[in-house]
Amino acid sequence: MTPNGRRQAGAERLERVVGAVLRAGVAASSLCLIVGLLWTIAAGSGGIPSSLLQIGIVVLLGTPAARVVVSIAEYVAERDWRFATLTVIVLLELLASAVAALVFNRRL
Amino acid sequence: MPLVTPALAAIIFTAGAVSGTLGALLGLGGGVFLVPFLNLVVGFPFGVAAAISLTTVIATSSTVSAGRAGRQLINMRLGMLLEVATAGGSFLGGITAQLVAQSVLQRLFGIVAVVVAIIMLTRLRRRNVILDPAADPGVLGGRYYEDESGTTVTYRVKRLPVALGASFIAGNVSSLLGIGGGIIKVPILNAWCGIPLRAAAATSAFMIGVTATAGAIIYYGHGQLEPTLAAAAVLGVQLGSWGGMRFGASASAKWLKILMAAVLFIVSAMMFARGGR
Numbered sequence: 001m002t003p004n005g006r007r008q009a010g011a012e013r014l015e016r017v018v019g020a021v022l023r024a025g026v027a028a029s030s031l032c033l034i035v036g037l038l039w040t041i042a043a044g045s046g047g048i049p050s051s052l053l054q055i056g057i058v059v060l061l062g063t064p065a066a067r068v069v070v071s072i073a074e075y076v077a078e079r080d081w082r083f084a085t086l087t088v089i090v091l092l093e094l095l096a097s098a099v100a101a102l103v104f105n106r107r108l
Numbered sequence: 109m110p111l112v113t114p115a116l117a118a119i120i121f122t123a124g125a126v127s128g129t130l131g132a133l134l135g136l137g138g139g140v141f142l143v144p145f146l147n148l149v150v151g152f153p154f155g156v157a158a159a160i161s162l163t164t165v166i167a168t169s170s171t172v173s174a175g176r177a178g179r180q181l182i183n184m185r186l187g188m189l190l191e192v193a194t195a196g197g198s199f200l201g202g203i204t205a206q207l208v209a210q211s212v213l214q215r216l217f218g219i220v221a222v223v224v225a226i227i228m229l230t231r232l233r234r235r236n237v238i239l240d241p242a243a244d245p246g247v248l249g250g251r252y253y254e255d256e257s258g259t260t261v262t263y264r265v266k267r268l269p270v271a272l273g274a275s276f277i278a279g280n281v282s283s284l285l286g287i288g289g290g291i292i293k294v295p296i297l298n299a300w301c302g303i304p305l306r307a308a309a310a311t312s313a314f315m316i317g318v319t320a321t322a323g324a325i326i327y328y329g330h331g332q333l334e335p336t337l338a339a340a341a342v343l344g345v346q347l348g349s350w351g352g353m354r355f356g357a358s359a360s361a362k363w364l365k366i367l368m369a370a371v372l373f374i375v376s377a378m379m380f381a382r383g384g385r
Contacts, residue, residue, distance in 0.1 A: 014184055019177025022170045022317075029167070030346065033339040040336055041114045053335035060163060060342065061324055063170050064317035071188060087188050090318060093195035097322040100203055101329020 010078045017074060018067045025063025032056030065094050117340040119150065124164060124344025131345075132352025134368060135309060137165050137288035137316065138345055140224055141368075143217065144375040148382065154210045154217075156334065158286025159327035162320045163338040164345040165288040169317030171346060173310075180252040181310040183303070186265060189248065190275040190311075194289070194319040197279025202326035205284050214383030217285050218376040224291045225372035228365050250307055266302035275315070283323020288316040 036052030043049065068091050075084035123145050127138030139161040146157035176182055205213065245251055249264040265271065274296040278289035290312040297308040327333050 011180075011184065012178075015177045015180070015182070018184070019174050022174035022177065026167065026170045026174055030343070033342055037117065037336065037339045037343065040112075041117060045112065045336065050335070053339050057163065057328070057333065057335050057338055060166055060170075061321050061328065064166060064321045068191075068318060071184075083185060083188060086192055090188065090191045090195050093192070093199055094318070094322055094325070097195075097199050097202060097325040098329075100199065101325045104206055104326065104330040 010074070010080070014071065014074045017070050021067045021070050022063060025059060025066060029056045029060040029063065032059065065091070068094065112334065112336045116150075117336060120146070120160070120337050120340040121344040123150075124341040125348035125351075126344075128164070128168070128345035128348025128350075129352040129355075130348075130368060131168070132349040133355070134228065134365060136224075136228075136291050137168055138348065139165050139285075139287035140221065140291065140372065141375075142341065142345075143286045144221070144379065147214070148375075148378050153332075154213045155205065155327060155330070155332045158205065158213075158284075159324060159333040160338050160341045161286035162283065162324040162327065163333065164341050165282075165286075165320040166317050166324060167342045167346060168349055169288070169313055169315075169320065171349070173314040173317065176310055176314075180250065181307055182314045183248070183250040183307055183311045184314070186248045186250070186271075186303075187311045187315045190271060190293075191315050191318050193272045193275035194279030194282070194293075194315055195322045197276040197281075198283040198319045198322035199279075199326075201280040201283035202323040204280075205323075206326065206330055211383040213284060214379045216281075218379035218383065220281060220285060220287070221372045221376040221379065225369040225376075227291055227295050228372075229369050249302075252307060254304075254306070261304065263304055263307065264302055267300055271297055271301045279319045279322070282316070282319050283326070286323075288313075289319060290316055 032052045033056035036049045036056055039049035040053065068087060072084055072087045072091065075081075075087055123142060124138070127142040127145070130141055131138030142161045142164065143157045146152045146160060147154050150157075152160075173182060243262045245262050246264050248268070249262065251260060251262045253259075254261045274293050278292040281287065281292060282289035290309070293312045294305070294308045297303045297312070298305045303311070324333065
């Protein structure tokens with residue numbers, strides 16, 4: 001296979017994997033949010049419905065992060081070190097936000 | 109934090125549905141309408157409104173990109189590169205948002221609303237495509253099948269520093285104000301960086317999930333993200349943008365753009381009135 005052809009095949013696989021991660025994340029978070037919201041309206045907050053809502057939000061926020069992680073794995077598998085490095089930087093920026101969130105949380 | 113009642117959840121769900129519909133019809137996220145509604149009409153603190161809106165932005169990005177993945181319309185390499193800039197901008201914006209007064213954010217929103225309205229009214233539509241299918245798109249360029257012309261088109265990316273700078277600013281504004289920021293990036297990528305409008309919009313929508321996550325995590329940690337209200341808004345926006353995309357293909361968006369630009373001018377004036385006090 002030519003370098004261009006290999007890159008094309010790698011790009012197509014990356015799109016498929018990223019698409020699958022996004023679909024799974026949207027489906028899981030939407031399900032948790034729908035059930036959690038209806039349950040909260042019916043029975044009030046607290047207990048399982050509140051946990052479901054929290055899980056739904058965390059999965060929603062985690063979905064873009066998860067697709068960054070699988071992208072890193074794909075670029076490493078393709079030995080595309082330039083894009084692997086760039087994607088690792090994006091992940092580090094997301095981790096920096098999480099650290100900032102903890103700092104603000106402690107101040108409350 | 110506002111007290112959550114079923115009536116409030118219903119209002120937020122409806123607001124999300126309307127914003128999602130408008131966003132899909134106008135080709136932008138609904139945040140630019142949802143944030144002022146939650147802040148000015150419902151009366152939530154600006155940070156709470158921005159946190160809810162950012163959550164809907166993430167949901168829209170994931171849903172839209174999941175549907176588009178596999179059609180080469182999203183330029184993943186360019187997206188990953190520009191995300192370095194948007195996520196950095198978003199991280200700094202998220203921290204700044206916790207440190208500045210609500211009135212500053214309201215005035216900034218007032219400025220951005222006017223910019224968005226002007227961009228909406230004077231939207232550039234450069235094609236930027238190379239019709240030769242054998243042309244080399246370079247490391248960052250792309251190639252996709254264009255429905256309108258029925259051909260595979262190729263494009264190259266020009267002026268990368270401009271694209272990175274626009275992405276950084278868009279990321280910053282995104283987490284400061286709770287909007288996606290595509291309205292800032294897409295016209296610049298299209299007009300100056302050689303990227304066809306559809307590829308620019310798809311790539312921007314793809315990036316926005318990561319951008320908004322970098323901001324939303326900080327609001328979440330600060331306790332400004334109320335899960336019940338965020339859930340109502342997310343589900344409303346999902347329903348609204350699904351409906352908007354169904355009707356969007358047939359509806360002419362011209363009158364709607366003019367109407368919504370007028371709404372944004374009013375929003376801007378209201379934000380300045382509140383923020384000026």
